[in-house]
Amino acid sequence: MSxxxxxxxxxxxxxxxxxxxxxxxxxxxxxxxxMLGEVPDCEEFCFISTCNRVEVIxxxxxxxxxxxxxxSFLFAASNLSEEKAIEYTYLHQGNEAITHLYRVASSxxxxxxxxxxxxxxxKNAYREASERNCTGVILNRLIHKAxxxxxxxxxxxxxxxxxVSISYAAVQLAKKIFxxxxxxxxxxxxxGEMAELAAEHLLSQGCTEVIVANRTLENAVKLxxxxxxxxxxxxxxxxQLELVDIMVSSTGAPDLILRKNDVQPLxxxxxxxxxxxxDIAVPRDxxxxxxxxxxxxxxxxxxxxxxxxxxxxxxxxxxxxxxRIILDESLKFLGWLGNxxxxxxxxxxxxxxxxxxxxxxxxxLAGLDLSAKEAKxxxxxxxxxxxxxxxxPILHLKEDCHQSNKQMKLDMIRRFFALDPRK
Numbered sequence: 001m002s003x004x005x006x007x008x009x010x011x012x013x014x015x016x017x018x019x020x021x022x023x024x025x026x027x028x029x030x031x032x033x034x035m036l037g038e039v040p041d042c043e044e045f046c047f048i049s050t051c052n053r054v055e056v057i058x059x060x061x062x063x064x065x066x067x068x069x070x071x072s073f074l075f076a077a078s079n080l081s082e083e084k085a086i087e088y089t090y091l092h093q094g095n096e097a098i099t100h101l102y103r104v105a106s107s108x109x110x111x112x113x114x115x116x117x118x119x120x121x122x123k124n125a126y127r128e129a130s131e132r133n134c135t136g137v138i139l140n141r142l143i144h145k146a147x148x149x150x151x152x153x154x155x156x157x158x159x160x161x162x163x164v165s166i167s168y169a170a171v172q173l174a175k176k177i178f179x180x181x182x183x184x185x186x187x188x189x190x191x192g193e194m195a196e197l198a199a200e201h202l203l204s205q206g207c208t209e210v211i212v213a214n215r216t217l218e219n220a221v222k223l224x225x226x227x228x229x230x231x232x233x234x235x236x237x238x239x240q241l242e243l244v245d246i247m248v249s250s251t252g253a254p255d256l257i258l259r260k261n262d263v264q265p266l267x268x269x270x271x272x273x274x275x276x277x278x279d280i281a282v283p284r285d286x287x288x289x290x291x292x293x294x295x296x297x298x299x300x301x302x303x304x305x306x307x308x309x310x311x312x313x314x315x316x317x318x319x320x321x322x323x324r325i326i327l328d329e330s331l332k333f334l335g336w337l338g339n340x341x342x343x344x345x346x347x348x349x350x351x352x353x354x355x356x357x358x359x360x361x362x363x364x365l366a367g368l369d370l371s372a373k374e375a376k377x378x379x380x381x382x383x384x385x386x387x388x389x390x391x392x393p394i395l396h397l398k399e400d401c402h403q404s405n406k407q408m409k410l411d412m413i414r415r416f417f418a419l420d421p422r423k
Contacts, residue, residue, distance in 0.1 A: 001138055002407070003337055007063055008092045008100055009070050010055030013111045016088040018302045022283035023078040024054045027252060029128045032056075032073075037134065039069045044139040048125035050118065051194075051282040051301050052111050057101060059138050067091060098142065098333055102326040105146040106153040107160075111304065112169055113315050114159040117193070119150050137340075142333060149329040156325060159318040167197035167248075169304040170278040171205055174246055177276045177297050182206035187244040189237060189258075190251035191219040194280050198248040199227050211244060213237050215251070241266055241275070248278045249285040260289040267293060280304075338406050342397050345410050348419045349393065353386045393417075 011024055026032045032047045036056065039045075045058040054074065060066035075085040092100040103109045107118050126143045129135050135143070154160055175181060184207045188195040191214040199210050210229035213236060214220035220231035232240060234251070237258065241247065251257060258277075267275065277298040279286040290298045361382060365375060397409055414420055 001059065001337070001341065003098075003334060004094045005059050005061060005063065006094060006097045006138065006142065007060060007067065008055055008057050008097045009067055009074075010053055010090060011074070011088050012053035012055075012090070012109070013302065015090055018282060018284065018300055020078070020080070020088055021052070021054065023080075024074055025049060025283050026054075027254065029125075030132075033129060033132055033134055035073055036070070039066055039073065041066045042070070044136040045134050046126055046129040046139060046143065048122055050121050051280060053104075055104075057097075057139060057143070059136075063093065095330065095334065098330045099326060101142065101146045102149040102329055103323075105150040106322055106326060107150070108153075108319055108322055108326070111301070113319060116160060117197075119147070120193075123147065138337070141336065145329060145333050149326055152325045152329065153322040157318045157321045159315060159322055167194060167280070168201045170198055170248060170280060170299070171201040173278065173299050173304070174202070174276055175205065177274060178245065180206065181246075183208050184246055185209045185211070185244040187211045187213060187237075187240050187247040188223070189213050189234065189247060189249040189285060190281070191216070191223040192250055192252065194250040195248060196223060196226075198250075198278070198280070199223070199229075202246065202248075203227060207246070211240050213240060215253075238262060238266065242269055245274070246276045246278070248280065250281045251285050252281060253285060254283060256287050257285045258290070259287040260293065263290055263296060264293055267295065339398070341406070341410065345413060345419065346394055346397065349390060349413065349417055352417060352419060353390055357382050357386050 011021060013021070026047075026049050029047065029049075032049075033045075036042055036045045036047060036058070041060045041062040043059045043061065045056060048055050048057070056070050056074070058066065058070070071085055071089055072082075074089070078085070080088075100109070105119055105122050107114050107116065110118055122143070126135070130140065171181075174184075178184060181202065184202075186199065186202050186207050186209065188199055188210060191212055195212070199212075203210065210224065210227045211232060212220040212224040212227075212229060213232045213234050214223075215234045217231060217233050220233070223229075224231035234257070241263070249257065263275070272295045274295045274297065277286055277290060277296065279298065279300045282301060284300055286298060286300075288298070288300075290296050361379065365378070370378070393413060397406075397413060
């Protein structure tokens with residue numbers, strides 16, 4: 001396979017605002033994987049969807065055609081024109097795709113550089129794809145090596161020590177509103193990983209009580225128990241908002257769970273005590289119009305980018321080290337891929353030489369009366385001659401060189417040794 005047949009098509013926080021990204025969210029991973037299986041010439045594929053990105057990693061024998069179909073599939077429910085879809089998406093091919101994937105896995109392409117969540121999300125996406133036989137030899141190797149690159153970045157740099165997670169960035173914004181988070185009460189809407197991380201950070205900053213509201217009460221109870229908090233159903237959300245200072249929402253609901261008209265009368269009962277909303281869900285959970293209410297502060301995932309500047313210079317230095325690791329790992333994969341491309345030609349070369357040897361041996365020995373020992377000696381001799389004759393051509397093929405030169409070598413060897421039958 002040519003490296004140019006490896007591609008990544010996606011949308012992230014750099015190319016599209018949250019109102020576009022939320023239209024591309026797929027709550028059930030089975031749906032996109034099933035649909036990608038129907039895309040023409042999409043041979044291997046993996047689908048990843050997070051708050052900040054939606055990407056398809058795939059291989060194709062007809063990249064241009066496959067890209068068109070995948071882009072149409074991603075934006076099918078968005079009501080956006082093809083021109084807008086092209087504007088919001090990015091396409092990486094060949095070496096660029098490999099480097100991009102390794103940067104994503106290593107959290108160099110995240111909104112908050114160094115945050116650890118993306119690697120776990122990529123691992124989950126890969127597991128779902130591999131369990132459904134959506135990946136093959138190429139993507140299995142590529143994605144596993146992305147995990148290895150991320151592990152090296154974590155162990156050989158300090159990029160994680162000076163980074164902030166999305167949840168921690170939300171906490172920093174809360175401190176800007178309240179100044180001090182001691183004795184503040186927190187309501188978590190949603191009981192997933194993001195809500196859990198937010199609770200950890202908030203409690204470490206002095207918050208004293210955590211209330212977990214979730215559609216599935218059992219999940220709310222589990223999370224609340226961990227933080228010695230209280231669990232309620234999502235239908236009790238309005239009542240709990242009277243009691244808390246901060247609400248972090250990450251439910252994954254398909255529509256808004258709280259609107260301006262729900263909160264406005266609530267503020268009168270709260271006597272206008274400040275209420276801070278952090279919406280880290282995609283699609284968004286909270287009505288953007290909440291910001292129009294006095295003493296109500298709402299931030300979504302795009303607003304969190306303001307916090308990314310924390311420890312910027314240190315992260316920049318560590319990111320430079322990480323980029324060198326990624327370059328090294330990318331070159332290793334390209335070497336493996338190049339050898340994969342060589343294997344069929346080397347096998348064909350050995351097969352043809354062996355067929356010629358066997359045919360000549362049969363013709364020559366047919367008229368001779370040789371002992372088994374003599375026949376074996378001749379067989380060994382001719383086999384050794386063939387190996388020595390092929391040694392330099394095979395060595396020439398395996399020499400490190402640019403991908404285009406490697407393909408030229410392959411074509412030359414196949415032509416010189418007539419490995420492809422004339423049509």
